[in-house]
Amino acid sequence: MTEEGEKLLSIKDLKTHFFTERGVVKAVDGINLEIGKGKILGLVGESGSGKTVTALSIVRLVSYPGKILNGYILFQNENLLEKNEREMRHIRGNRISMIFQDPMSCLNPVFTVGDQVAEAIRLHQDIPRSEIEQSVVNIFEKVGIPDAKKRLKEHPHKFSGGMRQRVMIAMALSCHPDLLIADEPTTNLDVTIQLQILNLMRKIKRDFKTSILLITHDLGVIAEMADHVAVMYAGKIMEYSDVVEVFSNPLHPYTKALLESVPRLDVETRRLRVIPGTVPELLNPPDGCRFSPRCAYTREVCRKEVPPLIEIKRGHSVACLRMNDIDTERGDNNV
Amino acid sequence: MTQFAQRAVTWSENWRRFRKNKAALIGGLIVLAVVITAIIAPVISPYNPDDVVAGRLQPPSNKFWFGTDGIGRDCLSRVVWGSRTALMVGLGASLISVIVGVAFGSIAGYYGGIIDDAMMRICEILLVIPSFFLYILIVSIFRVRGPEYIAVLLALTGWTELAKIVRVDFFSLKEREFTKAAIGLGASDIHIIFRYLLPNDLAPIIVVATMNIAGFIIMEAALSFIGLGDPTACSWGIMLSQGRQYIGYAWWLATFPGLATFITAVGFNFLGDGLRDSLDPRLRGTI
Numbered sequence: 001m002t003e004e005g006e007k008l009l010s011i012k013d014l015k016t017h018f019f020t021e022r023g024v025v026k027a028v029d030g031i032n033l034e035i036g037k038g039k040i041l042g043l044v045g046e047s048g049s050g051k052t053v054t055a056l057s058i059v060r061l062v063s064y065p066g067k068i069l070n071g072y073i074l075f076q077n078e079n080l081l082e083k084n085e086r087e088m089r090h091i092r093g094n095r096i097s098m099i100f101q102d103p104m105s106c107l108n109p110v111f112t113v114g115d116q117v118a119e120a121i122r123l124h125q126d127i128p129r130s131e132i133e134q135s136v137v138n139i140f141e142k143v144g145i146p147d148a149k150k151r152l153k154e155h156p157h158k159f160s161g162g163m164r165q166r167v168m169i170a171m172a173l174s175c176h177p178d179l180l181i182a183d184e185p186t187t188n189l190d191v192t193i194q195l196q197i198l199n200l201m202r203k204i205k206r207d208f209k210t211s212i213l214l215i216t217h218d219l220g221v222i223a224e225m226a227d228h229v230a231v232m233y234a235g236k237i238m239e240y241s242d243v244v245e246v247f248s249n250p251l252h253p254y255t256k257a258l259l260e261s262v263p264r265l266d267v268e269t270r271r272l273r274v275i276p277g278t279v280p281e282l283l284n285p286p287d288g289c290r291f292s293p294r295c296a297y298t299r300e301v302c303r304k305e306v307p308p309l310i311e312i313k314r315g316h317s318v319a320c321l322r323m324n325d326i327d328t329e330r331g332d333n334n335v
Numbered sequence: 336m337t338q339f340a341q342r343a344v345t346w347s348e349n350w351r352r353f354r355k356n357k358a359a360l361i362g363g364l365i366v367l368a369v370v371i372t373a374i375i376a377p378v379i380s381p382y383n384p385d386d387v388v389a390g391r392l393q394p395p396s397n398k399f400w401f402g403t404d405g406i407g408r409d410c411l412s413r414v415v416w417g418s419r420t421a422l423m424v425g426l427g428a429s430l431i432s433v434i435v436g437v438a439f440g441s442i443a444g445y446y447g448g449i450i451d452d453a454m455m456r457i458c459e460i461l462l463v464i465p466s467f468f469l470y471i472l473i474v475s476i477f478r479v480r481g482p483e484y485i486a487v488l489l490a491l492t493g494w495t496e497l498a499k500i501v502r503v504d505f506f507s508l509k510e511r512e513f514t515k516a517a518i519g520l521g522a523s524d525i526h527i528i529f530r531y532l533l534p535n536d537l538a539p540i541i542v543v544a545t546m547n548i549a550g551f552i553i554m555e556a557a558l559s560f561i562g563l564g565d566p567t568a569c570s571w572g573i574m575l576s577q578g579r580q581y582i583g584y585a586w587w588l589a590t591f592p593g594l595a596t597f598i599t600a601v602g603f604n605f606l607g608d609g610l611r612d613s614l615d616p617r618l619r620g621t622i
Contacts, residue, residue, distance in 0.1 A: 059519060093520030100519075105512040110534040119530065120520050171520060 042226030097172035114152025162193035359609015365602025427486035436497025444505025546607035
């Protein structure tokens with residue numbers, strides 16, 4: 001897992017488990033991740049694979065009964081897992097910001113959007129009241145909200161989904177964070193607005209040198225945006241590489257299957273491939289490789305041994321015991 | 336998302352809905368009339384309510400619209416001044432119970448866990464004690480009489496309902512995305528409570544507080560009626576209780592303060608109902 005450039009965040013062996021009445025849910029089970037300065041890391045995976053829990057673990061907002069058990073999260077050479085709540089509060093929104101999936105419900109309905117952005121600024125910066133409106137207008141203009149002076153006096157319900165997401169991004173960016181965690185930022189938006197928001201995020205990365213952890217299940221978004229990709233499945237990282245490599249030379253059977261299940265305009269297919277089965281219940285994850293029950297290449301060994309994430313090429317790691325065999329062998333779909 | 340859209344309706348929208356509701360408007364007008372009466376009581380009452388101005392037990396006439404009482408005081412003036420007592424007790428008790436109830440409910444609802452358990456048990460203890468007996472007990476032990484004491488007394492048990500409402504609403508509000516987003520931006524507990532949870536819970540608090548006022552006013556009358564009020568004060572309950580002994584031949588003594596209590600209580604109830612219909616998101620769309 002070596003890369004060019006400086007690291008902003010590195011996660012080592014992070015385990016976040018949920019202690020429910022029915023048993024322990026291993027939502028994140030020993031993952032390693034790195035995000036370079038000014039880079040976008042795409043974290044892909046199906047629903048329930050642990051992407052959001054990973055994000056919440058970074059800002060230490062995993063709620064009861066979840067608990068971070070193990071590992072460390074190194075952010076600008078400080079271990080976030082050793083911080084107390086006050087220190088974390090200072091980091092959240094200031095150095096690490098988050099934007100969420102559903103912009104419709106992420107704004108407080110009773111205050112104007114301008115108030116809310118101003119508040120986000122005041123939480124971490126000492127800006128005199130007289131200047132705060134101007135800084136809000138500036139941020140609004142940066143995130144492309146037209147007629148900013150007028151609109152900041154309006155309540156959230158007068159904003160469309162795309163505009164609300166811009167407001168959320170404005171709040172997240174108000175203190176120039178070093179890391180922006182975007183948890184499915186475009187999932188609930190229609191396609192044209194998606195594109196605008198993605199362009200905005202790219203612009204942010206370029207203008208502010210902000211690193212972005214982009215969580216999505218949309219491979220198209222990843223291909224557009226990310227510098228590096230981590231494929232997550234059932235609480236584990238399956239494959240990690242730079243974006244070109246993942247799309248041109250996927251090595252893990254899961255990554256391959258994911259890519260094959262994306263509709264493409266340039267290849268004629270009658271039916272899209274699907275991955276049989278569903279994401280395993282994490283209360284009782286399968287033994288060995290977690291993808292083994294659904295994998296077309298499963299052998300006995302896959303059900304017994306947990307494959308380690310091995311760097312097979314510079315910057316390209318895969319967690320599969322049989323990755324050297326599967327190139328020569330056709331999958332036999334033994335589910 | 337639909338739930339959110341309902342919540343996001345503005346106060347001007349609420350006002351429009353409120354205006355369309357006849358009962359609410361009538362309630363509001365009654366409350367307004369009572370409040371104005373109380374404020375300008377010295378101006379509109381024909382006599383000093385404590386002065387003996389005529390012979391005792393004069394029936395209603397041009398000079399004394401509501402007649403005179405057992406010692407010859409003007410009943411109209413006493414009813415007018417009584418509105419001050421009623422409002423003072425009603426508004427005072429409601430205000431105190433809002434402050435205590437909201438504070439209590441916020442802490443229990445926001446922090447949850449053991450804190451919540453402990454606080455709710457305190458609440459339940461107060462709820463299982465029959466409040467009327469509690470009032471009688473406290474009044475007879477401490478010998479406190481005036482309307483201001485009655486307001487405190489009524490608030491003593493009156494806050495529990497509000498605490499429970501605020502607590503439950505906080506449970507759901509603190510799981511809402513905008514709260515989570517704010518926590519993600521580094522907002523502190525106090526900040527979350529005062530900027531995210533309470534403002535979004537104002538509507539039910541206002542409704543319950545208004546409805547409570549009616550209850551408190553009736554309760555004050557009841558306490559005064561059984562002789563727990565200050566016998567020298569100008570209160571509708573006391574007038575009722577003093578009029579009781581003459582009820583056979585001086586009907587006006589009990590009738591007018593009774594009507595005043597009734598109309599005021601109905602006014603606050605209508606107002607509360609109307610507020611609920613226009614503010615409560617769960618009822619929105621049903622009317």
